[in-house]
Amino acid sequence: MAILVLWASPNKDGLTAAAKDRIVAGIAGAGGEAKVLHLNGMRVDRCLACGNGWGRCKAEGRCVLPDDFGQIYDELRAADGIVWVTPVYWHDLAESLKSLLDRLRRCETAHNHGLRGKECLLVACAGGSGRGAVSCLSRLEETLGHMDMTAVDRLPVIQFNRGYMLPALESAGKAFASRIRERTQNV
Known part of the structure; x- marks a missing residue:
């Protein structure tokens, strides 16, 4: 059982990194294997x-851009479950995650459907007032839904709740x- 934890934040020591950790x-505590990809350490144009408007993504299910997208896409397809962790910027996802999802959606909905049925855990980390965390999670869930992925939980982490949400994330x-283990053993 492999769970991909994909996170996006330029701050390796901030709230988003703490949430990811x-x-x-928690995954390790349950005997699971977590593979972590840090989007801000990769190149996704x-x-x-x-x-x-529709290049090879529609015809062949792949992108022509020579960056890390193909590797990330392969990791997503190979994963038994996916955790998406993003900071919240102006009530929305991190820009690096939006770039990935834009390209992923084109390959998935037009051709491949390799992520259909994947279960996901969604985490949005907001500084300041935290008002944008819930709308960010909603946007992420809607985008993943276009690719027929399923959010099993949506977890907003804000400055007010960080003291009890960080342990809850574990x-x-x-x-x-x-x-995920139960689902993969019953297949």
């Missing part, structure tokens, strides 16, 4: 909408790993 600890990681 607690999720990973924005979609060029080539080929009159419990969420354990519960998610147990759910």
Whole structure:
């Protein structure tokens, strides 16, 4: 059982990193294997909408851009479950995650469907007032839904709740790993 934890934040020591660490600890605590990808340490260019809006993504299910997208896509398809962890910027996802999802959606919905049925855990980490965390999670879930992925939980982490949410994320990681293990053993 492999769970991919994909996180996006330029701050390796901030709230988003702490949330990712607690999720990973929970997955490990349940005997699961977490593979962590840090989007900000990778190169994922924005979609060029080539080929009159639909390039090889529609025809072949792959992108022509020579960056890390293909590797990430392979990791997503190979994973038994996926955890998405993002900071919240102006009520929305991190830009690096939006770039990935834009390209992923084109390959998935037009051709491949390799992520259909994948279960996901969604985490949005907001500084300041935290008002944008819930709308960020909603946008992420809607985008993943276009690719027929399923959010099993949505966890907003804000400055007010960080004291009790960070430990709760470890419990969420354990519960998610147990759910994925059960699902993969019954297949």
